[in-house]
Amino acid sequence: MKHPGWDFVQNVRMRTTIQRLRAALAVCLALLLANCDLQLPAWHAGKLLVIVPDISLGAEAVFERELAQRFGEYLHTRVGLISMPPGEIDAALRNHRAHLAAASLRSEISVTALHYGPSYQTVREQVICNRDIARPRTLADLTGLKLAAPADSAQEAVLREARKEAPGLQWQAHHRTGARKLLQEVAEGSLDCAVANETHFTDARNYYPNLAVAFDIGTPTQLAWAFPRDVDPALMKAAQGFFDHIREDGTLNRLLDRYYGYSDRFAPTESSQFIARANSVLPRYRTFFEEAAALTGEEWHLLAALAYQESQWNPLATSFTNVRGMMMLTEETADRMNVANRLDARESIIAGAKYLVLVREQLPSRIPEPDRTWMALASYNQGYGHIEDARILTQRAGRNPDSWEDVKKSLLLLNQPGYYETLKHGYARGGEAAVLVENVRGYYDLLKRTSQEEAQLIPEESPYRLFGPMQRLLQRWETSDAETIK
Incomplete structure (x- = not known):
């Protein structure tokens, strides 16, 4: 005789079995989808999906993002950005998760699953070491040293190639860690050396002066975008045309x-x-910079960087032309900003911030960031009229008057009679303005990266953040049609 509860138990077991089968089927399906080709939207009719470096990698990541956005504009199509570590890019492209990877990849690496577009930058890979150790000069000298490189990166690729020459070469491959973070570890002594390219080093040495190049490793690297092996030829042709x-x-x-x-x-x-x-020195005046920032909307780090360039944060500084104070105000500018005492640090900082806003607002609104900020700084130094003259020279030369990189070159001509005599505002020390801007850019970045308060907010795995002008640029993309896919 069947037990009264038998049907109930049997039904429960059957339902449990079915649930387990469904769960197993879901797992299998997920694994299958993860390892099979996906159907991408048509790049010319829908959305262009682009793999980019994680934003924590800093300028390199934002540079690639801007290139990708400009490529989308060139194609008149929307762009979706997929942030991804270097080691996952090959499989992602092979499985058609994206149309291309804009991730500073080495075009010389032979990956049969990928095609590479035209090269857009050449960099050298270098062995960077702490100055406190005996400088290695050859691959053999690296034996016994704590050497590291980001896993599955261009840097690790050159180490693999170097191992053919030096079979005993050993290194640590750090996953989800960029070259800049490794250089920080070298500077702090937890590593002896790391492999990074020259742009990583020139950036890092501003923050870590105890870093030094030991030697170049491998041949100069050609960076390019990567595409799936079966890429649409029309997309490759479009990329060539774009570059x-x-x-x-x-x-x-x-x-x-x-x-x-x-x-x-x-x-x-x-x-x-x-x-x-x-x-x-800066802590004595930081509250004044913060107050000026709150009043004007400028970032206090930028104002502090400008003040350092002008006076090295000396409120009593005076030039031979009688420009005075923390922000080195002329008498005319001080009167215009209602400054009673140019040697009063607070008055000078607030007036300087207001004047920077004033000259920024005079610039045409079409000038994008961060170029707008750099031109405003040049105007702060030489006056808006002379910057307009430099923009006119830039336009005459067939270059872009809204680009700081182009206008900077024209500034150098403002002290030459053949040029300034043709302009409304005449002679100017344009080279001085160009130097000021480039120095302020460097001090600004240094200040942000070395600020103790900001450092406490930056996660250890993300050693680089963007601020001010660069952050405004990134925010513009985030509010556009482009979609960032996590």
Whole structure:
């Protein structure tokens, strides 16, 4: 005789079995989808999906994002950005998760699943070491040293190639860690050396003066976008046309200058001196910079960087032309800003911030960030009229008057009679303005990266953040049609 509860137990077991089968089927389906080709939307009719580096990698990541956005504009299509570590890009493209990868990839690496577009940047890979160790000069000298590189990166690729010459070469491969973070570890002594490219080093040495290049490793690297092996030939042709176009009209050079052009300006001693004064002198005046920032909307770090360039944070500074105070105000500017005492640090800082806003607002609204900020700084130094003259010269030369990289070159001509005599505002020390802007860019970045308060807010795995002008640029993309896919 069947037990009364048998049907109930049997039904429960059956339902449990079915649920387990469904769960197993879901897992299998997920694994299958993860390892099979996906159907991408048509790039020319829907959305262009682009793999980019994680934003924590800093200027390199934002540079690639801007290139990708400009490519979308060139194609008249929307762009979806997929943030991804380097080691996952090959499989992602092979499985058609994206149309291309704009991720500073080495075009020389032989990956049969990928095609590479035209090269847009050449960099050297270098072994970077702490100055406190005996400088290695050959691959053999790296034996016994704590050497590291980001896993599955261009840097690890050159180490693999170097191992053919030096079979005993050993290194640590750090996952989800960029070259900049590894250089920080070298500077702090937890690593002896790391492999990074020259742009990583020129940036990092501004913050860590105890870093030094030991030697170049491998041949110069050609960076390019990567595409699936079966890429639509029309997309490859469009990419070639895009890079030809931005080379010819100067856009590529302007972007390279925007993200990398100022980082190698300082000698290690200059960086060390700035960092020392940022720790010892700046705290006395920080509240004034913060007050000025609150009043004007400018970022206090930018104002502090400008003040350091002008006076090295000396409220009593005076030039031979009687420009005075923390922000080195002329008598005319001080009167215009209602300053009673140019040697009063608070008055000078607030007036300088207001004047920077004033000259920024005079610039045409079409000038994008961060170029607008750099031109405003140049106007602060030489006056808006002379910057307009430089923009006119830029336009006459067939270059872009809304690009700082182009206008900077024209500023150098404002002290030459053959040029300034044809302009409304005449002679100017344009080269002085160009130097000021590039220095302020460097001090600004140094200040943000070395600020103790900000450092406490930055997660350890994300050693680089964007601020001020660059952050405004990123926010513009985030509010556009482009979609960032996590």
